[in-house]
Amino acid sequence: MKNRLKVLRAERDWTQADLAAALEVSRQTINAIEKGKFDPSLPLAFKAARLFGLSIEEIFEYGEGE
Amino acid sequence: MKITLMNESTKSRNPFEARSCRNTRLLMVWTFAWVLTVALSTFGPRFLWDYNTGLSALAILLNIGIGIGMIWANKVFLRDSDEMQRKIQLDSMAVALGVTLVGGIAYSTMDQVNLISGDAEIGFLIMLMAISYIIALLVGRKRYL
Numbered sequence: 001m002k003n004r005l006k007v008l009r010a011e012r013d014w015t016q017a018d019l020a021a022a023l024e025v026s027r028q029t030i031n032a033i034e035k036g037k038f039d040p041s042l043p044l045a046f047k048a049a050r051l052f053g054l055s056i057e058e059i060f061e062y063g064e065g066e
Numbered sequence: 067m068k069i070t071l072m073n074e075s076t077k078s079r080n081p082f083e084a085r086s087c088r089n090t091r092l093l094m095v096w097t098f099a100w101v102l103t104v105a106l107s108t109f110g111p112r113f114l115w116d117y118n119t120g121l122s123a124l125a126i127l128l129n130i131g132i133g134i135g136m137i138w139a140n141k142v143f144l145r146d147s148d149e150m151q152r153k154i155q156l157d158s159m160a161v162a163l164g165v166t167l168v169g170g171i172a173y174s175t176m177d178q179v180n181l182i183s184g185d186a187e188i189g190f191l192i193m194l195m196a197i198s199y200i201i202a203l204l205v206g207r208k209r210y211l
Contacts, residue, residue, distance in 0.1 A: 021080035
């Protein structure tokens with residue numbers, strides 16, 4: 001699953017640690033999500049969407065064949 | 067669903083990671099205490115109280131009590147881990163359980179049909195479980211991190 005977390009984070013000048021603190025997960029988890037190595041659960045995706053004031057679809061994109 | 071809004075005072079202060087560190091330390095302390103009570107109940111009768119039945123039973127009860135504490139600490143550790151950490155732990159435990167089950171039955175069968183010299187020892191199973199868990203944990207971390 002692709003996502004725009006890195007871009008959205010950079011736009012706000014947040015580090016991975018900042019975002020991890022806001023979402024109450026580890027920095028490693030944010031890193032893995034940004035790299036597409038780990039897909040977040042629905043509650044975590046909703047939490048990220050609310051934090052950025054966007055819809056889930058505006059942050060996460062489900063690619064064909066995944 | 068609680069969301070922490072970002073401001074200068076909350077930036078980079080991660081309560082999740084602080085809690086995670088505290089739980090890891092708690093689990094480490096309980097595990098160390100449990101290992102100590104295993105040693106006490108194993109070697110105590112021989113070296114400390116000359117096989118006094120009451121003291122041996124007490125040492126085993128202490129071992130079980132501390133063991134329950136260790137299980138609780140592990141549950142707290144898993145409960146407070148984030149979803150990716152939980153997935154890595156779950157995968158690692160699945161591998162460790164599977165390897166121990168398959169290896170344990172094979173080892174026991176080898177003992178029964180005399181393919182190994184001496185009796186099967188449970189210590190080997192514990193080692194097999196620990197090694198397979200650590201390897202699976204390292205593989206899991208490498209996959210996601």
